Amino acid sequence: MLPEFNIDLIFNLEKPWTIHSEYYKGKSYNPTEKFCFLSGLHTKPLYVEFQNCHMFGIRLNTTAASLLFGVDCSELKNWSIDGDYVFAGRLNYIQDKVYSLPDFYNRAKWLEEFIFSLLRQHSDLNTAMKISALLDGLCNKKSSGISFRIEDYTGYSRMHTLRIFQKWFGIPPSEALAFRRFEKAINLIHKTTDSLTQIGLDCGFYDQSHFIRIFRKFAEMPPKQYLKRKTEAVAQLPY
Numbered sequence: 001m002l003p004e005f006n007i008d009l010i011f012n013l014e015k016p017w018t019i020h021s022e023y024y025k026g027k028s029y030n031p032t033e034k035f036c037f038l039s040g041l042h043t044k045p046l047y048v049e050f051q052n053c054h055m056f057g058i059r060l061n062t063t064a065a066s067l068l069f070g071v072d073c074s075e076l077k078n079w080s081i082d083g084d085y086v087f088a089g090r091l092n093y094i095q096d097k098v099y100s101l102p103d104f105y106n107r108a109k110w111l112e113e114f115i116f117s118l119l120r121q122h123s124d125l126n127t128a129m130k131i132s133a134l135l136d137g138l139c140n141k142k143s144s145g146i147s148f149r150i151e152d153y154t155g156y157s158r159m160h161t162l163r164i165f166q167k168w169f170g171i172p173p174s175e176a177l178a179f180r181r182f183e184k185a186i187n188l189i190h191k192t193t194d195s196l197t198q199i200g201l202d203c204g205f206y207d208q209s210h211f212i213r214i215f216r217k218f219a220e221m222p223p224k225q226y227l228k229r230k231t232e233a234v235a236q237l238p239y
Helices: 064-069 091-100 104-120 127-143 156-170 174-191 198-204 208-219 223-229
Strands: 006-011 018-020 035-040 045-049 056-058 080-082
Touching: 006 045, 056 064, 056 104, 056 127, 064 104, 064 127, 091 104, 127 156, 127 174, 156 174, 174 198, 174 223, 198 208, 198 223, 208 223
Parallel strands: none
Antiparallel strands: 006 035, 006 056, 018 045, 035 080
């Protein structure tokens, strides 16, 4: 599973997965042994295998880490935490509700409404939406080849801008912009027949070597190798 700029709230209804990652092996931790876990922002590929896969979940903007669960997104970088921690006593209720519903559609519909109810009542929702829109705007400027200082658009000092990005996005501003361009490139590889050179230019990379370097940073392979191995599932390759 290649990195994608989001976090995932996952409910695993089958056997645990095997995770081939030094981040998890080093701490003898496998979040998939739990009924529910929050998978944070991964900046490196995550290698997993499983015999049967029966799960569902909801993909969230990185800002949801702080909004929903009171955790700075930086604390979730290349890591996951258990659902009993993030839901603070409500997990049994969620688990009972999920198992009482008959199928995926009803489970997904209920979960979506439950998460939205938590978001709507949060006092920082507007702030999160503004900072997320700011990043989108900066990414568009970067793709257009416009040079700028990020702090000029946040209205804060360079250090405070760094703290804002670490809280809401989990990584520094320059890495966040590179990550988003990498993610855009992945999607264009699947959606267009353009050459890799054109895709790199469309994503705001200076030249092909710059594109390859950033792509390799997140995917641990060059874009040409990903193009050859790609499947119908974006950012997922056979292990």
